[in-house]
Amino acid sequence: MQAPVITLQKVRKFYGSFEVLAIDQLVLKGGIYWLQGQNGAGKTTCMKMLAGLIPFEGEIILQGQVSSKRQPVRYRQLVNYAEAEPVYPGFLTGKDLIRLYNTTKRGDTTMTGRMATLLGIDAFVENPVSSYSSGMLKKLSLLLAFIGTPAVILLDEPLITIDTATLPVLYTLIQECYDDGVTFCITSHQPIPPGVLPVTATLAVEHKNIVYR
Numbered sequence: 001m002q003a004p005v006i007t008l009q010k011v012r013k014f015y016g017s018f019e020v021l022a023i024d025q026l027v028l029k030g031g032i033y034w035l036q037g038q039n040g041a042g043k044t045t046c047m048k049m050l051a052g053l054i055p056f057e058g059e060i061i062l063q064g065q066v067s068s069k070r071q072p073v074r075y076r077q078l079v080n081y082a083e084a085e086p087v088y089p090g091f092l093t094g095k096d097l098i099r100l101y102n103t104t105k106r107g108d109t110t111m112t113g114r115m116a117t118l119l120g121i122d123a124f125v126e127n128p129v130s131s132y133s134s135g136m137l138k139k140l141s142l143l144l145a146f147i148g149t150p151a152v153i154l155l156d157e158p159l160i161t162i163d164t165a166t167l168p169v170l171y172t173l174i175q176e177c178y179d180d181g182v183t184f185c186i187t188s189h190q191p192i193p194p195g196v197l198p199v200t201a202t203l204a205v206e207h208k209n210i211v212y213r
């Protein structure tokens with residue numbers, strides 16, 4: 001039987017006294033998961049917890065053994081995350097950020113160069129990100145999420161703001177990484193694009209829980 005890639009155990013997330021998520025157990029084997037839910041349901045909160053960026057009660061385990069609480073550094077090395085609305089220090093160029101991620105995530109510069117060309121980032125990679133449009137910033141953040149050898153890539157609303165010509169490129173990058181064994185969690189208000197990705201399951205964030213659909 002395939003080992004679980006992501007396991008949530010007794011996870012609860014509060015903002016102050018407001019409980020956003022209460023997930024007794026969620027076990028995800030390798031795959032591509034489409035995470036849906038109403039505005040304010042808790043999708044981004046869930047992504048940030050999975051990325052190891054915000055505190056929460058309970059435990060998240062990767063590959064059956066790497067604990068978000070007990071091995072936080074190893075855990076974060078295994079997860080890449082692209083925010084829905086990425087923000088970077090404005091004085092840095094795209095090239096600076098790609099170099100930084102390649103160093104910290106042990107990325108392959110040939111591969112990132114190829115992705116930059118495919119995504120059309122080459123044209124503005126030397127410019128400071130303060131000059132980027134929202135779509136340019138989104139493309140850069142998506143590229144950064146593919147750097148290194150993560151076990152899990154979290155993409156929060158990857159389909160918004162990028163132009164339609166870039167969507168097939170994104171789907172190809174996801175497919176290639178999935179073929180290499182990477183698990184994806186993708187939040188989107190859009191329906192699953194028909195026929196382009198082998199989506200394993202749709203997950204719904206509802207009533208503070210995450211359930212298979």
Ligand SMILES: Nc1ncnc2c1ncn2[C@@H]1O[C@H](COP(=O)(O)OP(=O)(O)OP(=O)(O)O)[C@@H](O)[C@H]1O
Nearest residue numbers: 015016020037038039040041042043044045046205
């Ligand atoms: N930093 C925060 N402090 C307090 N409350 C927060 C914070 N971030 C999110 N929330 C609240 O947590 C709930 C879940 O927010 P979250 O952003 O995770 O929802 P979402 O499902 O991603 O929504 P959307 O589809 O609108 O992006 C909302 O009620 C929101 O107001």
